[in-house]
Amino acid sequence: QQKIIITIDGWSSCGKSTLAKQLARELGYIYIDSGAMYRAITLYFLRNHVDWTHPEIVHEAMQHIRLTFMSNHKSGQSEMHLNGENVEYVIRDLVVAEKVSEVAAIREVREFAVKQQQEMGKNKGIVMDGRDIGTVVFPHAELKIFMTAENEIRVKRRFQELYEKNPNITMEEVRANLEMRDYIDSHREVSPLRQADDALVLDNTNLTIKEQLEIAKKWVVERV
Numbered sequence: 446q447q448k449i450i451i452t453i454d455g456w457s458s459c460g461k462s463t464l465a466k467q468l469a470r471e472l473g474y475i476y477i478d479s480g481a482m483y484r485a486i487t488l489y490f491l492r493n494h495v496d497w498t499h500p501e502i503v504h505e506a507m508q509h510i511r512l513t514f515m516s517n518h519k520s521g522q523s524e525m526h527l528n529g530e531n532v533e534y535v536i537r538d539l540v541v542a543e544k545v546s547e548v549a550a551i552r553e554v555r556e557f558a559v560k561q562q563q564e565m566g567k568n569k570g571i572v573m574d575g576r577d578i579g580t581v582v583f584p585h586a587e588l589k590i591f592m593t594a595e596n597e598i599r600v601k602r603r604f605q606e607l608y609e610k611n612p613n614i615t616m617e618e619v620r621a622n623l624e625m626r627d628y629i630d631s632h633r634e635v636s637p638l639r640q641a642d643d644a645l646v647l648d649n650t651n652l653t654i655k656e657q658l659e660i661a662k663k664w665v666v667e668r669v
């Protein structure tokens with residue numbers, strides 16, 4: 446059967462990665478979490494006190510960053526490695542989330558990430574989620590999904606996820622972070638978050654995880 450490229454873009458915390466992972470598993474495709482790359486670069490900048498407001502400092506720092514996705518033997522899921530270290534867990538921290546949108550707005554950072562993302566999609570059979578995947582990374586993808594959900598639902602879902610790791614976190618902090626990221630992501634100059642003209646909208650405010658998967662699978666069948 447012919448393999449396609451599936452892109453999933455949308456606002457923060459509306460379940461893009463949940464859907465992307467399930468679709469990839471069902472289809473036997475590769476799943477790539479593009480946000481993990483921006484998070485890992487942000488982690489590197491924070492740890493190494495890189496002043497990312499200076500393009501030449503960013504350029505120098507980028508020479509020392511190697512990102513790889515490695516499959517976890519136990520779970521079978523792909524995990525983000527930064528210079529050989531598994532950072533899949535730490536990059537989900539709010540400390541990284543607070544800065545990632547600033548870092549992801551830098552042109553050189555995006556060029557670095559997009560190049561690798563396009564390379565990974567060369568042989569198709571891939572589901573990638575992010576903000577600019579259907580518009581910039583794979584503008585010719587066979588299936589583009591744009592996900593959205595009501596604000597409060599997104600805040601609650603992300604709060605629950607983060608609370609399990611850190612019970613000190615508040616709903617307010619999570620709400621502020623989502624609003625800030627969505628604002629920066631959709632207003633930046635380079636590859637702002639927007640719905641591709643040919644994307645199909647999936648609003649999952651009132652859908653279960655199973656229902657959204659069924660809808661997406663129907664869309665896939667129409668395209669392969």
Ligand code: C5P
Nearest residue numbers: 479480483545546549575576577626630
């Ligand atoms: O998907 P996730 O929420 O983990 O992404 C973290 C951040 O990375 C986003 O808020 C956005 O600033 C950035 N990002 C991006 N382009 C992508 C994926 C993520 O700018 N394709």
